[in-house]
Amino acid sequence: MPFSTILFDLDGTLADSLPDIHHSVDNALAEFxxxxxxxxxxxxxVGNGVMNLLTTAVRASFKSAGRTDDADAWFRDNSGKLADRYRQLYASAWKTSTVLYPGVTAMLADMSAREVHCFVVSNKPEMFCRDILSFLGVAERFTAIIGEDSCAERKPSRIIWKYLSEKYSLQAESTIVVGDGQADFAFAKNIPCSVCLVRYGITPPETLEALHADHYIDAVSELKKIIAR
Incomplete structure (x- = not known):
């Protein structure tokens, strides 16, 4: 059965955004x-929300500094301020080098011509998702844009699917999740629906291949062959 709905991840799937994220994390850490x-x-x-990103960074930073105190305890005491500062820094940094992966614009135009409904489901704050996609000129290609703060829970929670499927009358059997991370794979399994993992993104290919997804692609141009099946 051909797919009529695609739920895209953003970072590492549609947009090459890691350099700006990394830069903002380092600048936030430095201020603390x-x-x-x-x-x-x-x-x-990346891929599991801002707090997970910063927790991972703080632990690594403590280790590299040779600190013996508890990184998690420090994070609990400072997480709110650190996250706020990271968001402020990232808001002014993401335009520096974030770009769409090659072929994304053409692929989205092709999906529109095929009348395939495209959504973004990301664990990045919704405001950043919308701003980035608008800046890169493709926001209008998506029926809805969901961030980590759009629903009561973030990806891979099935709550997101429940919201989208009820609002837009989506069917799981004609839906495919396209992403580059374990959260995307888990999200598809929670729906449940088909999943396509991209090997050109942020997560190492060997990590993705161990998940045994339904489909794998090395470029977004390959997606049309899967959609038309």
Whole structure:
């Protein structure tokens, strides 16, 4: 059965955004007297919400500084202020180098021509999702844009699917989740629906292949072959 609905992740799937995220994390840490972290730390933390990203970064920062005190206890005491500052820094940083992956604009136009309904379901705050997609010129291609703060719970919670399916009369059997992370895979399983994982994104391909998804692609141009099946 051909797919008529696609639920896209954003970071690592539609947009190459890791450099700006990493830069903002390091700047936020520095303002709290913590050393910077390796790009791979931000890579691990992306995809499960801001708090998970910052928790991962603080733990790595403590380790690199040789600190023996409890990183998690520090984070509990400072998480609100750190998250607020990260969001402020990221708001002015994401335009620096965030771009769509090659072929995304053409792929979205093709999906529109096929009358496939496209949605974004991200664990990035909704405001950033909307601003980034608008800046990159593709926001109008999506029926709805969901961020980590759009529903009562974030991805991979089935609450998001319940909201979208009821509001837009979506059917699981004609829906596919397209993403680059474990949260996307889990989201599809919770719906349940088909899932396509992209090997060009933020999560290492070997991590994704261990999940045994229904489909894998190495470029967004390959998606049309899956949709038309």
């Amino acid at each position: 007297g913590l050393p910077p972290v390796d790009r791979s730390v931000a890579q691990i933390g």
